[in-house]
């Protein structure tokens with residue numbers, strides 16, 4: 001087990017594409033860190049640099065106290081789970097798990113013991129003699145996990161390991177990965193573009209955008225205090241609504257918005273912070289037209305257009321019947337404390 | 352297509368059977384001819400049932416050969432052909448799989464150039480460059496040797512090209528996973544890439560073995576010593592004994608025996624061969 005330290009890590013691909021533009025990050029021993037961001041933001045590139053599958057153009061990478069920039073993947077004491085699993089198709093599950101140990105010169109009995117242990121943990125014991133092609137997607141996924149587990153590495157690296165599974169299996173595996181990591185306390189770096197996966201798995205999230213870190217923090221910190229408009233829009237579903245201050249100012253009776261931090265010209269409001277009944281705390285009152293009502297079981301989404309600006313906005317409420325018919329006017333309330341102040345120009349949070 | 356119409360069934364089967372007959376009949380006639388005495392075939396009426404000369408003909412050909420026509424014993428030519436075909440097949444596969452491995456998995460300078468140079472040799476089979484190749488082989492003193500027979504035929508790009516195309520379809524993550532698992536390049540080659548390519552290797556082996564087996568022009572040029580005659584050359588020599596009536600029974604016996612090794616190779620490799628042509632490992 002070990003910490004992972006990234007200092008000024010950059011990656012420029014041949015041809016001049018700058019995929020990663022300077023990342024500083026310290027991952028503590030035993031921590032589960034999730035890299036999340038939109039497609040093409042450099043998550044995989046960053047992970048593969050940690051794995052040693054991609055050269056590091058600039059910066060220093062440490063695993064434990066060792067600088068590993070120039071080391072082969074095998075010498076970095078990491079294990080990786082690939083999106084397409086990358087199981088060796090001609091080997092049995094047993095040999096898939098054993099291969100890495102064999103290459104490291106483990107003796108037969110030791111290999112046997114470790115493979116059994118990992119297989120038991122992942123409940124794949126009965127498939128040990130099968131070839132990967134005779135397994136279901138979920139079972140293959142477990143084998144891929146097993147191949148990482150048996151090595152008992154200093155760190156696990158995951159590149160979207162669940163994205164080839166169906167929704168139900170994905171939730172199940174997500175829980176299992178989390179439990180497994182809690183039990184083994186192995187430092188883990190996990191890449192995903194699924195924000196729900198990111199929120200639920202990570203001790204800490206790293207939100208990446210265009211090769212740079214937007215924000216680092218616990219899932220709740222990031223959800224409650226997004227540092228930029230990008231993070232605000234990326235984490236949370238449905239996405240946060242962004243309303244201009246000058247519009248809201250015309251809607252509030254008192255001077256509720258006067259104490260917004262300097263430089264604030266747009267505020268973010270989560271769909272669940274828009275209420276259909278007035279809260280007791282100081283609040284804004286906004287009128288809108290209900291365009292579409294979407295019932296999703298335990299919750300409902302109300303798609304509205306704001307009166308006087310026609311801006312499309314989403315409100316989330318508990319399940320049930322639509323409060324008014326589609327096309328009719330809907331009044332909703334926003335507590336002053338639920339506003340996230342941003343500056344439109346810089347994209348940053350103002351306070 | 353799942354259709355169940357008796358008439359169509361009969362028709363398709365009839366066509367198939369007809370096709371088989373068209374292909375198989377000449378082979379059958381050749382076999383029949385090899386079992387009769389020499390004159391039986393030129394008398395005008397083709398016999399369609401086996402004669403009683405089978406044992407004599409085959410033992411004469413395998414044993415002493417037909418000296419009058421200047422052909423060495425058949426077993427010698429058969430073993431020459433086998434050595435030649437095997438060397439060509441194995442040599443080609445060994446060289447091309449390694450060069451394809453280098454081209455696909457290593458980033459070296461002029462990699463693309465190397466590939467294109469190999470690729471261009473596709474346009475230069477032995478027949479096209481036969482005179483210069485002959486000169487080179489002769490200058491190296493390789494006339495009348497197995498090396499001279501096989502080396503120039505081994506050097507060609509088809510197999511390299513095919514292996515390259517196949518390797519490009521092997522997911523890159525397989526290589527990366529094995530790197531993480533502590534396998535160096537050659538270990539990856541041996542433990543992962545070779546087993547994954549096994550059906551392709553088998554298919555190429557069959558194709559290359561037959562390619563080597565049926566070579567005529569090149570052996571004709573580089574062998575003057577009877578000890579290095581191949582069986583295809585032998586057949587030609589038997590037929591060319593101009594001043595006498597061709598001994599059809601002997602020629603046909605040679606033809607029959609010459610078919611055995613390729614057929615064996617196809618049969619033995621059939622399962623892998625068919626898989627290699629039709630299926631890709633997922």
Ligand SMILES: Nc1ncnc2c1ncn2[C@@H]1O[C@H](COP(=O)(O)OP(=O)(O)OP(=O)(O)O)[C@@H](O)[C@H]1O
Pocket residue numbers: 013014015017018019037038039040041042043044045046193
């Ligand atoms: N081998 C390469 N050569 C050049 N550019 C590359 C290469 N690999 C990736 N890139 C570029 O680097 C950027 C980051 O790619 P990366 O694969 O890290 O994205 P990602 O965040 O993992 O996206 P996704 O969620 O779609 O997997 C992209 O713009 C991509 O086009």
Ligand SMILES: [Mg+2]
Pocket residue numbers: 043044045
């Ligand atoms: Mg990726």
